[in-house]
Amino acid sequence: xxxxxxxxxxxxxxxxxxxxxxxxxxxxxxxxxxxxxxxxxxxxxxxxxxxxxxxxxxxxxxxxxxxxxxxxxxxxxxxxxxxxxxxxxxxxxxxxxxxxxxxxxxxxxxxxxxxxxxxxxxxxxxxxxxxxxxxxxxxxxxxxxxxxxxxxxxxxxxxxxxxxxxxxxxxxxxxxxxxxxxxxxxxxxxxxxxxxxxxxxxxxxxxxxxxxxxxxxxxxxxxxxxxxxxxxxxxxxxxxxxxxxxxxxxxxxxxxxxxxxxxxxxxxxxxxxxxxxxxxxxxxxxxxxxxxxxxxxxxxxxxxxxxxxxxxxxxxxxxxxxxxxxxxxxxxxxxxxxxxxxxxxxxxxxxxxxxxxxxxxxxxxxxxxxxxxxxxxxxxxxxxxxxxxxxxxxxxxxxxxxxxxxxxxxxxxxxxxxxxxxxxxxxxxxxxxxxxxxxxxxxxxxxxxxxxxxxxxxxxxxxxxxxxxxxxxxxxxxxxxxxxxxxxxxxxxxxxxxxxxxxxxxxxxxxxxxxxxxxxxxxxx
Amino acid sequence: xxxxxxxxxxxxxxxxxxxxxxxxxxxxxxxxxxxxxxxxxxxxxxxxxxxxxxxxxxxxxxxxxxxxxxxxxxxxxxxxxxxxxxxxxxxxxxxxxxxxxxxxxxxxxxxxxxxxxxxxxxxxxxxxxxxxxxxxxxxxxxxxxxxxxxxxxxxxxxxxxxxxxxxxxxxxxxxxxxxxxxxxxxxxxxxxxxxxxxxxxxxxxxxxxxxxxxxxxxxxxxxxxxxxxxxxxxxxxxxxxxxxxxxxxxxxxxxxxxxxxxxxxxxxxxxxxxxxxxxxxxxxxxxxxxxxxxxxxxxxxxxxxxxxxxxxxxxxxxxxxxxxxxxxxxxxxxxxxxxxxxxxxxxxxxxxxxxxxxxxxxxxxxxxxxxxxxxxxxxxxxxxxxxxxxxxxxxxxxxxxxxxxxx
Numbered sequence: 001x002x003x004x005x006x007x008x009x010x011x012x013x014x015x016x017x018x019x020x021x022x023x024x025x026x027x028x029x030x031x032x033x034x035x036x037x038x039x040x041x042x043x044x045x046x047x048x049x050x051x052x053x054x055x056x057x058x059x060x061x062x063x064x065x066x067x068x069x070x071x072x073x074x075x076x077x078x079x080x081x082x083x084x085x086x087x088x089x090x091x092x093x094x095x096x097x098x099x100x101x102x103x104x105x106x107x108x109x110x111x112x113x114x115x116x117x118x119x120x121x122x123x124x125x126x127x128x129x130x131x132x133x134x135x136x137x138x139x140x141x142x143x144x145x146x147x148x149x150x151x152x153x154x155x156x157x158x159x160x161x162x163x164x165x166x167x168x169x170x171x172x173x174x175x176x177x178x179x180x181x182x183x184x185x186x187x188x189x190x191x192x193x194x195x196x197x198x199x200x201x202x203x204x205x206x207x208x209x210x211x212x213x214x215x216x217x218x219x220x221x222x223x224x225x226x227x228x229x230x231x232x233x234x235x236x237x238x239x240x241x242x243x244x245x246x247x248x249x250x251x252x253x254x255x256x257x258x259x260x261x262x263x264x265x266x267x268x269x270x271x272x273x274x275x276x277x278x279x280x281x282x283x284x285x286x287x288x289x290x291x292x293x294x295x296x297x298x299x300x301x302x303x304x305x306x307x308x309x310x311x312x313x314x315x316x317x318x319x320x321x322x323x324x325x326x327x328x329x330x331x332x333x334x335x336x337x338x339x340x341x342x343x344x345x346x347x348x349x350x351x352x353x354x355x356x357x358x359x360x361x362x363x364x365x366x367x368x369x370x371x372x373x374x375x376x377x378x379x380x381x382x383x384x385x386x387x388x389x390x391x392x393x394x395x396x397x398x399x400x401x402x403x404x405x406x407x408x409x410x411x412x413x414x415x416x417x418x419x420x421x422x423x424x425x426x427x428x429x430x431x432x433x434x435x436x437x438x439x440x441x442x443x444x445x446x447x448x449x450x451x452x453x454x455x456x457x458x459x460x461x462x463x464x465x466x467x468x469x470x471x472x473x474x475x476x477x478x479x480x481x482x483x484x485x486x487x488x489x490x491x492x493x494x495x496x497x498x499x500x501x502x503x504x505x506x507x508x509x510x511x512x513x514x515x516x517x518x519x520x521x522x523x524x525x
Numbered sequence: 526x527x528x529x530x531x532x533x534x535x536x537x538x539x540x541x542x543x544x545x546x547x548x549x550x551x552x553x554x555x556x557x558x559x560x561x562x563x564x565x566x567x568x569x570x571x572x573x574x575x576x577x578x579x580x581x582x583x584x585x586x587x588x589x590x591x592x593x594x595x596x597x598x599x600x601x602x603x604x605x606x607x608x609x610x611x612x613x614x615x616x617x618x619x620x621x622x623x624x625x626x627x628x629x630x631x632x633x634x635x636x637x638x639x640x641x642x643x644x645x646x647x648x649x650x651x652x653x654x655x656x657x658x659x660x661x662x663x664x665x666x667x668x669x670x671x672x673x674x675x676x677x678x679x680x681x682x683x684x685x686x687x688x689x690x691x692x693x694x695x696x697x698x699x700x701x702x703x704x705x706x707x708x709x710x711x712x713x714x715x716x717x718x719x720x721x722x723x724x725x726x727x728x729x730x731x732x733x734x735x736x737x738x739x740x741x742x743x744x745x746x747x748x749x750x751x752x753x754x755x756x757x758x759x760x761x762x763x764x765x766x767x768x769x770x771x772x773x774x775x776x777x778x779x780x781x782x783x784x785x786x787x788x789x790x791x792x793x794x795x796x797x798x799x800x801x802x803x804x805x806x807x808x809x810x811x812x813x814x815x816x817x818x819x820x821x822x823x824x825x826x827x828x829x830x831x832x833x834x835x836x837x838x839x840x841x842x843x844x845x846x847x848x849x850x851x852x853x854x855x856x857x858x859x860x861x862x863x864x865x866x867x868x869x870x871x872x873x874x875x876x877x878x879x880x881x882x883x884x885x886x887x888x889x890x891x892x893x894x895x896x897x898x899x900x901x902x903x904x905x906x907x908x909x910x911x912x913x914x915x916x917x918x919x920x921x922x923x924x925x926x927x928x929x930x931x932x
Binding site: 503 | 742746750752762778784803904906921
């Protein structure tokens with residue numbers, strides 16, 4: 001193991017100045033609503049931001065934190081509104097293990113110093129370069145347990161008409177020392193979440209991190225809400241979005257590097273956030289995003305990386321396959337949700353019809369049995385509705401999330417390709433400079449020689465820089481993918497078990513319904 | 526086994542439970558005349574039923590014999606009852622509906638066309654699904670034809686009908702063709718006239734309280750059964766679609782599970798297996814609901830119509846009788862054609878009284894039959910629903926036990 005040891009709490013949020021260059025621009029007023037439709041919603045790849053990449057001097061060593069996410073859920077499988085504890089759904093346990101603190105700073109000088117071994121809560125710690133092998137990271141299991149629970153609740157409509165928006169309460173409960181308080185609440189709107197995502201993307205995606213994607217924009221859904229249509233579909237939409245935003249934040253804080261990001265902390269803590277306006281589709285940055293995405297798509301087709309490591313190639317293929325299959329699965333679950341909803345309404349209608357039949361039936365016992373049957377069917381309708389709810393919120397949304405996450409994973413791989421490409425270009429430039437120098441030597445022009453030598457030096461250092469970058473990104477991507485796979489396995493298992501429990505519950509209720517009816521049917525004479 | 530081209534149908538009776546199949550009617554099996562459909566064959570566009578009779582009656586040449594009949598011949602028999610004036614006072618057992626495999630056939634065809642676009646497992650699974658569906662429709666149509674014959678055989682008067690005996694015994698083709706276009710058009714107009722007349726007749730208030738009450742009751746009952754039948758069909762269709770979706774989920778999970786041999790993949794395989802099994806149960810639930818509920822309602826839709834038809838015939842006879850009375854009074858007043866008027870009046874009176882007498886009993890029997898059939902079916906429905914729900918429960922519990930134990 002390299003020089004890192006001991007456990008260090010993350011640094012305190014004092015590097016706001018660092019963010020200056022990377023903050024998204026804040027424009028003043030706008031006439032467009034926030035949730036403009038993202039034309040490329042179909043395309044799962046994430047946009048490359050227009051902001052310039054961080055300085056090439058940045059070197060970020062990797063954190064060795066190992067995050068475990070436990071989601072506690074109500075056992076009755078019902079996603080009811082009884083939120084006694086805001087955080088029943090929202091527990092994230094964080095483990096800070098043998099790691100060096102990770103600040104977002106440039107490395108100023110040689111940094112062979114070992115990190116502090118003692119727990120120094122109130123001082124700023126000097127970061128150091130640490131490279132870890134994969135095996136080392138997997139060994140790091142134990143560590144201090146810090147708690148961080150996030151819940152997104154209480155959607156409220158602010159304003160009226162087309163300028164209205166939904167505001168969500170974001171509540172955090174934590175024992176992490178890097179926050180100012182143990183419990184705090186802020187109100188955020190959807191564009192704030194998008195803004196957070198854009199910032200994360202700008203800062204971390206180039207390192208090869210997998211950035212969790214936020215929920216999608218929806219013109220239809222939001223317009224209904226704005227217009228004030230108080231029906232079940234707009235209520236459902238708001239609930240769907242609320243749950244999605246909650247899951248999004250939970251994923252963000254489950255990511256070790258992202259949790260350290262001051263933007264994330266600011267998002268959770270700061271009372272008023274500057275409005276992230278460049279998340280609108282038709283704004284300047286929005287259009288730029290579209291153009292970038294288009295050019296990226298073209299790029300993807302033309303870059304063919306000379307892969308020395310088979311792991312990446314096969315992993316990418318795996319990810320692509322899985323994405324396809326999850327899409328298919330999602331479509332099937334979606335269809336199930338719709339058919340169950342249909343079944344639900346058809347059962348309700350049938351129940352009424354049977355009641356009518358029972359009321360006209362002359363034989364008293366049969367009449368009573370028929371009205372009991374109507375009641376049974378009515379109960380079934382409720383069961384179907386609850387089951388459809390579970391189908392959707394436990395299974396369908398999980399699958400939708402992972403389809404998007406796999407897209408983010410693919411972006412991660414693409415980033416690595418870009419870094420490689422940059423290295424290739426630098427290497428070929430270096431080659432050209434060397435050739436130029438050789439030509440000058442041969443042509444015997446000493447005055448230009450110095451310039452050529454300077455050029456070569458410059459490009460040599462660039463090449464070695466890019467080589468280190470590539471190595472680092474490669475390492476990060478590997479780590480990220482492993483972490484992602486662990487999380488995915490856990491997520492899927494948890495959710496599927498929860499879903500099966502909901503099915504179990506439904507069948508229990510079914511048995512009760514029919515057991516109550518049977519004697520009535522037998523009593524017909 | 527069923528061929529791709531559906532040229533030959535399966536012999537389904539080998540595995541079927543040979544219990545009393547007359548599900549919608551509670552009939553007492555009478556040793557003097559027992560009729561059932563012992564076999565059936567599905568050909569390209571027709572179904573051939575083997576009608577098997579066991580009888581101790583002297584009218585038949587043998588004690589036990591079989592003939593092959595097609596749907597049109599059942600219709601011919603039914604129509605002959607309807608047209609027979611002698612039977613005007615009875616509820617004529619409703620004709621079985623035409624075997625309709627069109628939808629199922631279309632689906633099988635579409636599957637065949639889309640074979641290239643899915644994996645071998647998916648294709649085989651879907652084929653099995655559709656074949657099971659075809660088989661279910663087949664069994665139903667056989668049951669419905671059988672119920673018709675059993676009702677006739679159980680009826681004290683209809684069972685003696687000559688056409689019925691010919692139907693049962695004559696082992697040649699009855700040369701009954703389906704109605705051609707002209708005849709169907711005639712039928713259509715007849716029905717229009719009949720319903721208009723029916724409205725007129727229904728408007729006449731009946732002196733007899735019993736029949737007046739029955740008229741109102743049957744009208745309303747018929748409408749509500751019709752409504753319930755349609756709604757039950759829709760409900761069951763949604764149920765079947767949901768079961769189909771679970772099928773797709775199961776196969777996709779299976780594919781996901783075979784991508785690798787990680788823990789997660791093994792998990793997927795177990796869940797896929799579970800969904801396969803629960804899907805089968807869900808499909809059975811839908812099928813049983815169809816059989817015990819939807820078919821029951823459909824049958825009583827047809828029977829209540831037949832009862833209404835009886836009331837119409839009686840009503841018609843009553844109107845004729847009253848008209849004959851009026852004609853007789855007029856004739857007596859004018860003292861012209863009195864004898865003829867008297868004869869007409871007598872005939873009408875006899876007809877009316879004969880119908881009234883048997884109609885009363887028929888309607889009472891109808892009630893009894895109906896209550897018994899509903900009881901039987903609702904009890905069986907509840908028992909089956911319980912059985913399936915408990916089955917599902919067990920599957921889910923054991924799977925959850927395994928899954929939770931592993932992690």
